[in-house]
Amino acid sequence: xxKFVSKNALLLGFAAVAxxxxxxxxxxxxxxxxxxQAQAQKISMLKEVLPSGHQDDAxxxxxxxxxxIDAFGVAPTQLYRTLVAGQPVYISETVAPDGYSGxxxxxxxxxxxxxxxxxxxxxxxxxxxxxxxxxxxxxPWILSFAGKQVESVDDKRWAVKKDGGEFDQFTGATITPRxxxxxxxxxxxxxxxxxxxxxxxAGCPAA
Amino acid sequence: xxxxxxxxxxxxxxxxxxxxxxxxLCPLLATSSSLTNALGLGFATIxxxxxxxxxxxxxxxxxxxxxxxxxxxxxxxxxxTAIELLMNAYTYxxxxxxxxxxxxxxxxxxxxxxxxxxASKNAVLPSVFDGLMMGTGFCAVLATLGAxxxxxxxxxxxxxxxxxxxxxxxxxxxxxxxxxSHFLLAILPPGxxxxxGCLIAAKNAIEAKxxxxxxxxxxxxxxxxxxxxxN
Numbered sequence: 001x002x003k004f005v006s007k008n009a010l011l012l013g014f015a016a017v018a019x020x021x022x023x024x025x026x027x028x029x030x031x032x033x034x035x036x037q038a039q040a041q042k043i044s045m046l047k048e049v050l051p052s053g054h055q056d057d058a059x060x061x062x063x064x065x066x067x068x069i070d071a072f073g074v075a076p077t078q079l080y081r082t083l084v085a086g087q088p089v090y091i092s093e094t095v096a097p098d099g100y101s102g103x104x105x106x107x108x109x110x111x112x113x114x115x116x117x118x119x120x121x122x123x124x125x126x127x128x129x130x131x132x133x134x135x136x137x138x139x140p141w142i143l144s145f146a147g148k149q150v151e152s153v154d155d156k157r158w159a160v161k162k163d164g165g166e167f168d169q170f171t172g173a174t175i176t177p178r179x180x181x182x183x184x185x186x187x188x189x190x191x192x193x194x195x196x197x198x199x200x201x202a203g204c205p206a207a
Numbered sequence: 208x209x210x211x212x213x214x215x216x217x218x219x220x221x222x223x224x225x226x227x228x229x230x231x232l233c234p235l236l237a238t239s240s241s242l243t244n245a246l247g248l249g250f251a252t253i254x255x256x257x258x259x260x261x262x263x264x265x266x267x268x269x270x271x272x273x274x275x276x277x278x279x280x281x282x283x284x285x286x287x288t289a290i291e292l293l294m295n296a297y298t299y300x301x302x303x304x305x306x307x308x309x310x311x312x313x314x315x316x317x318x319x320x321x322x323x324x325x326a327s328k329n330a331v332l333p334s335v336f337d338g339l340m341m342g343t344g345f346c347a348v349l350a351t352l353g354a355x356x357x358x359x360x361x362x363x364x365x366x367x368x369x370x371x372x373x374x375x376x377x378x379x380x381x382x383x384x385x386x387x388s389h390f391l392l393a394i395l396p397p398g399x400x401x402x403x404g405c406l407i408a409a410k411n412a413i414e415a416k417x418x419x420x421x422x423x424x425x426x427x428x429x430x431x432x433x434x435x436x437x438n
Binding site for chain 2: 007008011012015016019020022023026027029030033034037041127128129130137
């Protein structure tokens with residue numbers, strides 16, 4: 001009996017070791033390629049929010065780690081710094097915590113004077129067919145941010161039309177665009193209020 | 208040859224994993240909100256089913272009966288993880304659109320179901336073939352469900368197909384009708400249950416009709432026989 005049990009236990013252990021060995025081997029084999037792919041993906045995503053044709057090979061290295069949960073919804077968050085027409089522009093990963101169903105992850109390129117260059121939705125859990133119009137592939141709404149500038153905290157234009165602002169809401173979904181507008185506004189205000197970011201030495205903890 | 212025909216019939220119709228065995232409801236309902244997503248998960252499931260069935264069948268004589276289930280679980284988890292890593296490295300665009308579905312396959316009971324019911328008792332080739340056919344049957348149900356839900360909920364077909372098949376696939380996108388407010392229920396999870404219920408009912412209705420016509424044929428023959436004898 002004991003012999004029987006220990007034989008099965010050994011076999012089970014052997015199977016576990018074999019499985020782990022296979023996974024470890026595949027992981028070793030693919031890890032370098034995966035990290036290259038992920039980098040390329042990240043760069044192409046960052047370029048989405050910048051003016052087309054923008055060139056900056058060191059985009060990922062010129063990264064600042066910022067602790068400001070009120071402005072970006074998460075802390076720490078990453079700011080990627082680049083120059084557009086000689087002016088510093090920051091691409092921030094920001095979160096709208098007040099979406100209709102949870103967080104909305106956004107990527108926003110914002111100039112030092114509070115001008116938004118572009119915004120994209122990275123991840124969200126909004127209602128399909130209603131709130132998901134914040135994805136650029138479903139609706140051009142998110143493109144309406146480009147060129148808008150935040151003047152101050154009580155800038156009336158930075159709200160959905162229902163609240164007296166400049167941004168359209170969607171039929172049946174006001175909370176989602178309201179959350180996105182609010183998050184971009186907070187991020188832009190933070191960048192406008194912190195001109196010293198331009199001189200900070202770059203450095204992010206390895207992601 | 209007959210064995211293979213039986214496998215095809217079982218996988219695609221008689222014992223269809225989506226409509227009859229009702230295994231794998233979790234990924235079936237979660238990812239069938241559009242045809243593209245459905246096909247994505249369907250293809251990934253076919254691949255995983257064939258691979259796990261093959262591996263388990265290969266080692267079936269070395270796995271004692273008492274510990275077969277934990278071994279199957281480990282094999283399935285390893286194969287899925289390995290496939291996920293390989294796709295991440297070599298077909299990155301595909302991984303981007305399928306990536307979230309692949310771990311879901313581990314939760315698909317059909318994988319361990321086939322390992323236990325078929326692969327642990329049959330040779331490698333029929334096992335791989337069974338995996339392919341079961342996967343295809345699952346994929347067909349998933350695609351039908353996805354197509355119906357996408358048409359009802361969005362008025363399109365193949366929306367976002369370029370994410371799965373590459374840039375050329377944007378031409379596949381069909382806009383069937385344009386409406387301001389679509390039938391939202393179809394895209395939400397309850398819609399998946401409703402549509403799947405209708406599909407199962409349709410399958411049962413077809414089956415019942417076949418059965419009835421078969422019975423009718425035999426009863427007609429019998430009637431003829433009595434007629435002949437009475438004349």
